[in-house]
Amino acid sequence: MAGLGQHITAMVRSHASGDDASFYSVALQVAAREAKAGHHVLANDIKTAVDASRERDSVGKITTLAQPRGELAELVEATHPAVQLRELVAPTELVAQIKQVLAEQRQRKNLLEHGFAPAHRLLLEGPPGTGKTMTAAVLATELAVPMFTVRLDSLLSKFMGETASKLRLVFDSVAQRRAVYLFDEFDALGADRSGNDVGEARRILNSFLVFLEEASTESLVLAATNHRSILDKALFRRFDAVLTYTLPDARQATAVIRARLGTLASGTSMAKLGDYTTGLSHAELVKAAETAAKTVLMRGDTKVQRDDLIAALTSRRTASLG
Incomplete structure (x- = not known):
């Protein structure tokens, strides 16, 4: 008793x-x-x-969870995103992969009862600002669960020497608290350590591989990286799916800009802007759109002109591409 x-x-x-x-x-x-x-x-x-x-x-609301407490509070940041799938501008193939993950998660009880695990370990790879973090937010929103961003900087610096035990705390939470767990800038943890097999970094990576392999299906574990090429090869077979992100093409770039400007872009011609958007990420396009919008509003206008966009995009390309 x-x-x-x-x-x-x-x-x-x-x-x-x-x-x-x-x-x-x-x-x-x-x-x-x-x-x-x-x-x-x-x-x-x-x-x-x-x-x-x-x-x-x-159904219809975010799962109510207490904010992380104690040691876990030093390792993760909890948020409750409100970003729907339709807001993500991405290639058709990538959107299809995300929809498949959502479908499996929504049918996870049925799949588990028949001995199949829903996709719950995802590697997101691609250039900065192309939608990896936004995808994590979309998954959290669509599944009505919180998003926990793992603070790798704390794990790898503040807790050096006890990182493996802290990782265990995170993966214990994965099993106990249904959420989307995002390991951002994952290359800091998952880089190939083949030349340092006996070092602390290798032990940390080995611990992560074990925890990921045994990760509970209760939550989604996402690892986002800008540098797939430097990741340890042992990582890839531990993930259920690899989602690849790329810089937007001209059509996608226009969609990103229009979505950010809203009514300010009503009637504005964006044809043949490809020369000005090439090489810019989704995040950089959003920044350029915001610059154009603020310029227009501060001069007392209510509509962004094509020339406003070209000026903002040119400035952003100069800054980002050097």
Whole structure:
């Protein structure tokens, strides 16, 4: 009975703090305990109640989670994005991959019941500013879960010497709190360390490989990198899918600019802007559009002219391309 008492205490505390994920986790531990004791009907009733409650939580709102506390709070930053898939400007093939991930996640219970794991470990690779972080936000929004960005700078500097144990904390949270976990600028952690097999960096990478291999299907783990070529080759087979991002073509560039300008671009000709958008990332195009918009508004106008865009794009290209 002492063990059950501890479980009940933990459930009361997690309920009081608003940490639904921990509450459900402890409830499932109780179900497992009852199943081992031969109380299969009770165990199944508890599991069914948890599944039903989770389904209600995930419909139409972000899953309510307490902000990370204690050691975990130093390692991750929690946000609740509101970025829908239709806002992501990307090649058709990439959008199809993202839709497939979303479809598998939405059917994850069905897939797991038949012995198949939904895609939940993704490597996002491509130049800076091409939509990798935005994709993480889209997945979190569409699945109505929080987004936890892992602070690799803290992991690799502040906690050097105990990084592996801190990684375990993050992956324990992956199992306990359904969310999108983003390891941004992942090359800092996943770079090929073949020349340093006995060093701390190699031990960290090996720990990550083990944790990723065993990562719970409860959450999505995303690793974003600008430098695929320097990643350790052992990483790639651990991911369920690799999503490749590229600089936008002329059509996509126009879509990015129009989306940012909104009504300010009504009637503005953007034909043949390719000479000015080539080489710019999605993020740089957004910055150029914002520059043009502010210029127009400050001079008292309500519409961005083609010349305003060309001037802003030219300035941005000069700054970014040197």
